[in-house]
Amino acid sequence: MPNTNADHGLSSDELAIWASLATLLERLPTALDAQLQRDSGLTHFEHGILFALHSAPERTLRLSVLAAYASCTLSRLSRAVSRLETKGWVRREIDPSDGRFTLGILTDAGAQAVAESTPAHHALIRTLVFDTLTDAQARQLGVISRKVAEGIGPGGVWSPA
Template sequence: MPSSTESSGLSEAHLEVWASLATLLERLPAALDAQLQRDSGLTHFEHGLLFALDSAGDRTLRMSTLAGYASSTLSRLSRAISRLERKGLVRRQVDPSDGRVTLAVLTDEGHDLLIRSTPAHHALVERLVFDALTPQQVRQLGIIAGRLAQAVDPAETWSPGGARVRSA
């Protein structure tokens, strides 16, 4: 009878790494969501949308651009924006320069909530991710995460400052 590593097609070493990564992929989003829900009533995904909008000129982005930044389908994004609209954090408007385009606009209330929620969120990210690593490991993690993201989807991604960059 073949062992589980033989039937999986992964070597023992790769299976060990994959088990660690898969565990991280389950635990980290849950921890981030729990903190943000508790402190601000937002999911990690919603917080990321507010953060991207806040970083954009005029706190406004095309819905399609925001979906790209969030690695989201337009359908998932639309549902999230609807939730944020009901809370008064975002509004949609037709692009005055192109009536076929819908814009997402961060409201003053959305900006204020983002300002209040970001310090505790960033503190949790520091504790869960960066405190566990050396400076060299942090640089390596950035390179590795970029390469993995590129392997999954070669589309451009969001970066701080609102610029779109290719993954490393």
């Protein structure tokens, strides 16, 4: 992409692409949070934690693994898990196989919260993302998003089982 502007190092085409991506990065989380807060009293981040636990064997993950899935620090995860514990949706236990680790365990009430919140959340994702793209564009978005995420830092991108 030629036409690099010496003031900022990006071409006009690159700036236009970046502006679109930056706008998406601002608008999409806001829309997802608004729907989940309105319908379920959850943030998108909290829903992601519940969904990951719900998808895990025995609805249990080490918090370090959950933090990696959520691309967050243990501190941020701990604050969110504390909020979910207050609601009775998650509990923590020391890992019996290695006491150095703490497990996050989805409770039955948490499983119910995921079951109730996920359909509307997935419907919004379908409306905002997949209904605006062709199947080929959606596949391209997946490839591109994964490449950018992997370029940012180590650790795989979470994928459903």
